[in-house]
Amino acid sequence: xxxxxxxxLADEAATLAFGTVLSKAIVANLTIYLHGDLGAGKTxxxxxxxxxxxxxxxxxxxxxxxxxxxxxIEAAQGVLxxxxxxxxxxxxxxxxxxxxxxxxFNAASVCLIEWPEKAxxxxxxxxxxxxxxxxxxxxxxxxxGHSPLAQVCMKNIKELxx
Numbered sequence: 001x002x003x004x005x006x007x008x009l010a011d012e013a014a015t016l017a018f019g020t021v022l023s024k025a026i027v028a029n030l031t032i033y034l035h036g037d038l039g040a041g042k043t044x045x046x047x048x049x050x051x052x053x054x055x056x057x058x059x060x061x062x063x064x065x066x067x068x069x070x071x072x073i074e075a076a077q078g079v080l081x082x083x084x085x086x087x088x089x090x091x092x093x094x095x096x097x098x099x100x101x102x103x104x105f106n107a108a109s110v111c112l113i114e115w116p117e118k119a120x121x122x123x124x125x126x127x128x129x130x131x132x133x134x135x136x137x138x139x140x141x142x143x144x145g146h147s148p149l150a151q152v153c154m155k156n157i158k159e160l161x162x
Contacts (some may be wrong), residue, residue, distance in 0.1 A: 003027045003145045005158070010138040015041045018141065019048020025156035028080045031124050033088055033116040036132030038088075041139050042114045045130070046084050049112075053082070061114075062086040067101065075138040083110045096122055126155060 009015045022045070031122040034042040062068040063086045070082040083104045096102070096119065105111050105124050109139050116123055127150040133140040145154045 001062040002004070002092055003151070003154070005154070007136060007141045007143075008135075009141055012041070012044055015044045015139060015141075016051070019045045019050075020052035021157055021160045023049045023052025023075070023154050024160055026075065026080075026110050027077050027149055027152055027159055028075075028110060029107060030110045030127045030153060032110065032128045032130060033123075034111045034114045034130050034132070035113035035116070037134060040132035040134050041141075043084075043086075045132075046112055050082065059084075063088055066090060066095075066099070067104070068147040069104075081110075083109060083111045083116060085111065085113040087113065091096070093119070093122055109161045137145075 001012060009018060019038070026049070034045065036042055043059070043061045050059050050070060050073075053075055055070060055073060060068065062084055066085060066087065066089075067150070069086045070084070072079055073082055081104075085101075092098075098127065113126075116126070125146065127145065128149040129144045131142040131144075133142075143154065145151055
């Protein structure tokens, strides 16, 4: 099976829809890196994913808090915890350790990380990398899988798009 694919997303609604598809494809114990410039659609994707899982609350970027936890979410695959990290302002590895962020990466969780390059040497290896590229007519999104869990997720995504 291919370990990557590319999607063209015309607008915010298409990005939210991709997030909804992703919500039906994810499995627990995934680490997903989200790459792209400011305003590329990373948090919008997370919002679509959470809404696809039935979360009705506000989804905001954790730029200042570093992480927004969404715990005990009912997913098709069972109950999971979703942690949305935004490391744009991250610059202190000791803060990572003292806050216990490493514990968030476990078999019951899905961790989505914006700006992973800011902490790449202390983060776990990603299962999925999602790259956003701003285009004049929307966004191009490239998804790359690196693990057996990612292959399951990507298979699910492709089935949902067909």
